[in-house]
Amino acid sequence: MANISEAIGSIRQAESEADSMIEEANKKSTEMIQDARVKVDSSIEAAKLEAQDEAKHIILAKEEEAGKEAVIITNQSESDIKESLRGSENNVDDAAEIIIETVL
Template identity: 90%
Template structure:
């Protein structure tokens, strides 16, 4: 009987040690999951910041490009307007000559 009693004691001791090992493994896996989540959250936040910075750079570049195009369009428009005014002035002189010739 002593052997059975010792065997039962050994089994209980092994069960207790197994329970401790399982509990430690659960704690360790919980810690690993928390660390992984923190790392993923950090990586996501870094990616968001990088994307926002890139978007700002693209926006600034497009604004600069649009500004340059606006200057070109303005210069072209001013030139076209001046040319139209010159043509109109010539037509006014021609029209005045026709009116004078017709009336006289």
């Protein structure tokens, strides 16, 4: 009977140790999951910040490009207006000559 009693005691002790090991494994698993979540959240936040920063740089570059293009367009428009005015001035002189010739 002592052997059976010892065997039962050993089995109970093994079960207890197994339960402790399972409990410890569950705790470690939970900690690992929490650590992983923290790392993932941190990585996601870093990626968001990086994307926002990149978007700001792209917007600034496009604004600068648009500003340069606006200057080019403005300069071309001013040149076209001056050319048109010169042509109009020539037409005024020609029209004045025609009127003078017609009237005289």
